[in-house]
Amino acid sequence: MKKIKYVFFIITILLVPFNAFSQAPLYQKCLLCHGRPGFKKMLPDGNTLELFVNKSELEHSIHSKLHCTDCHADVMEIPHLKTPGKVNCYRCHYKDNPNGALPANEFFKSIHGKLAAQEDPKAPHCQDCHGGHNVQKVDSPLSTVNHRDVASTCGKCHKAQYDNYIQSIHGTALLDRHIQSAPTCTTCHGKHLILKPDDPEATIYALNVINVCSHCHENKELIKKYNIPGGRISTYKESYHGVADEFGSARVANCSSCHRAHFILPQNDPRSSINKANLAKTCGKCHPNANVNFTKGKIHVNYKSRSTGILYYIGMFFEILTMSTLTLLFIHILLDLFRRYKAGEIGKKTKHGD
Amino acid sequence: MEVRYDNARDTFIEALERHAIDELGIRDNPELIDLVKRLIRLETAKDLDILLTTKLKKVYKLIRKEQKLKARFVNRKQWEQETFQRFNIYFRIQHIMLFTSVIILIITGLPIKFPESSASKILMFFMGGIVMQGILHRVGAVLLIAFYVFHTGYTIFNKDGRRDFIALLPGLKDIKDVLQMIKYFFGLSKEKPEFERFSYVEKFDYWAVYWGGIVMVGSGLIMWLHNLTLRYLPKYVYDIAREAHSDEALLATLTIVIWHFYNVHFNPSRFPGSMVWWHGKLTKEQMLEEHPLEYKKFIKDKEGRHGS
Numbered sequence: 001m002k003k004i005k006y007v008f009f010i011i012t013i014l015l016v017p018f019n020a021f022s023q024a025p026l027y028q029k030c031l032l033c034h035g036r037p038g039f040k041k042m043l044p045d046g047n048t049l050e051l052f053v054n055k056s057e058l059e060h061s062i063h064s065k066l067h068c069t070d071c072h073a074d075v076m077e078i079p080h081l082k083t084p085g086k087v088n089c090y091r092c093h094y095k096d097n098p099n100g101a102l103p104a105n106e107f108f109k110s111i112h113g114k115l116a117a118q119e120d121p122k123a124p125h126c127q128d129c130h131g132g133h134n135v136q137k138v139d140s141p142l143s144t145v146n147h148r149d150v151a152s153t154c155g156k157c158h159k160a161q162y163d164n165y166i167q168s169i170h171g172t173a174l175l176d177r178h179i180q181s182a183p184t185c186t187t188c189h190g191k192h193l194i195l196k197p198d199d200p201e202a203t204i205y206a207l208n209v210i211n212v213c214s215h216c217h218e219n220k221e222l223i224k225k226y227n228i229p230g231g232r233i234s235t236y237k238e239s240y241h242g243v244a245d246e247f248g249s250a251r252v253a254n255c256s257s258c259h260r261a262h263f264i265l266p267q268n269d270p271r272s273s274i275n276k277a278n279l280a281k282t283c284g285k286c287h288p289n290a291n292v293n294f295t296k297g298k299i300h301v302n303y304k305s306r307s308t309g310i311l312y313y314i315g316m317f318f319e320i321l322t323m324s325t326l327t328l329l330f331i332h333i334l335l336d337l338f339r340r341y342k343a344g345e346i347g348k349k350t351k352h353g354d
Numbered sequence: 355m356e357v358r359y360d361n362a363r364d365t366f367i368e369a370l371e372r373h374a375i376d377e378l379g380i381r382d383n384p385e386l387i388d389l390v391k392r393l394i395r396l397e398t399a400k401d402l403d404i405l406l407t408t409k410l411k412k413v414y415k416l417i418r419k420e421q422k423l424k425a426r427f428v429n430r431k432q433w434e435q436e437t438f439q440r441f442n443i444y445f446r447i448q449h450i451m452l453f454t455s456v457i458i459l460i461i462t463g464l465p466i467k468f469p470e471s472s473a474s475k476i477l478m479f480f481m482g483g484i485v486m487q488g489i490l491h492r493v494g495a496v497l498l499i500a501f502y503v504f505h506t507g508y509t510i511f512n513k514d515g516r517r518d519f520i521a522l523l524p525g526l527k528d529i530k531d532v533l534q535m536i537k538y539f540f541g542l543s544k545e546k547p548e549f550e551r552f553s554y555v556e557k558f559d560y561w562a563v564y565w566g567g568i569v570m571v572g573s574g575l576i577m578w579l580h581n582l583t584l585r586y587l588p589k590y591v592y593d594i595a596r597e598a599h600s601d602e603a604l605l606a607t608l609t610i611v612i613w614h615f616y617n618v619h620f621n622p623s624r625f626p627g628s629m630v631w632w633h634g635k636l637t638k639e640q641m642l643e644e645h646p647l648e649y650k651k652f653i654k655d656k657e658g659r660h661g662s
Contacts, residue, residue: 237470240596247475247478287584289585293588297588297593301593311597314598314601318598318601318602322601329609336539339539340623342541
């Protein structure tokens, strides 16, 4: 009889893996209803809620190996009576998770996360950007948050900014000319830790804007490769705007004050804020009564370049004047000391002590 | 009992006197010893009971003050007789205005010239940020402009001012003096050039400030009132003003720190500096050393006045 006990035990052990895979039909079961195209629900306010789940989308997502209830954990029976709650990605993507994507702990520090925590209905959760059933790896071409498509994802809510961005030099470079180095929303605003512009921690806070722009506009390789004008950051830093920015004045103009944040266009574009025709208006935002005089002369002045004309020669004049004057004065001082040394004046106590 | 008490009092006062005399080191000055004794007796007579250390300190303080006053009085008589009033009160006020404003302007201006230096960050921190720096720099600017207005008025309306301005005009003698000084430096001549009221060094300083002031005040005002100036002038004029302001500021700072400080502070016969800027007087020795021709003129004028 002892042997029979062992046999039962071994059979039980062997059955465990089958139990584990026995949820596969459940996946199929959900799709019995949700897999039907046009499966939807009428809401009390008259809108319809799309409840259809595209099976192929689900099978090609990064979560293809998961089961419906892994995410929709509150669904306990079929048919489910209650409306399932919002999916909580942190069930798997918790801190120090050894496998799977790293969790975005920064998210709850961001403005999106803070509003989500306050249960603001407009605030986005993970799935609003990364996608629900179609969630993909970030670098996948199918992902909603890859470098090319993240702008349209953000644009779902931030419509005005998106409209400006797709017309800007950055937007056209990325979306029309397919230049992968061109920036998109997340390049400047950050990914999970997106903060309001008036937050000093934000990447786009007045004092931090220069760091964001210098990422590409100070990058010699990119400047050379795409023939973008160089020396923009260094000349800004030399200007009074740049100096005041360096010393922490958030009031002073930074890159985006003149070039705008989303609708950035090259100078020769008539819509550009820095087009000669619009420059007086742009400067006039801070400088009352700014007129056409603001356009006479360069804004990004490189004092050390011959191309700045008279300024270069004035700088040179002062350089020569300073050098020659100080050299002569220094020689005079040295000769004076030499003479005093010869006369034995140095080393003795001096007479005039008043 | 009475007698013994009196003796004790005298003994105490004598001990106090000895202590005070030792402490002040005036053993061989009978006049001051007398003074100390009188003061101690005066103080002790008031209230012997509370004559403690604090009281004693007060006595010492009084004595030291008296000593100083007396020494000054003695020196003053001598001083008045042996010195020459080289700079009048207006001259000295102008110099004080100039150096005060220039020091303020240099300290508040340097961080703007070198914004990325950590020293600038420290300076800026102590000034209280860029807004405060702007205010302080403008305070210095107003003082500097006030100085130029004062100086122009002085040059036009004051007799000494007119005389000084003419004396400051460069002439042929300055070139001769420079050549003579070079000869003297190299030991080719034993004679130093004889200077009039202003040596070529002082003339250089004056005209350097004159030129520098026009550049600094002019370019500074263009920048200060940029919203006004840019209404009438193109932006490159502003850029020129900025470049000139920055470069001339550095030239002026270096000239002051190296040249002027050497001439008036760090050279061996002046170190660590004199009080001429305060009283405007030079002794006979200094006059003969530095401005022999002016000294001769002083003497001549004095004799002329006595003669008439």
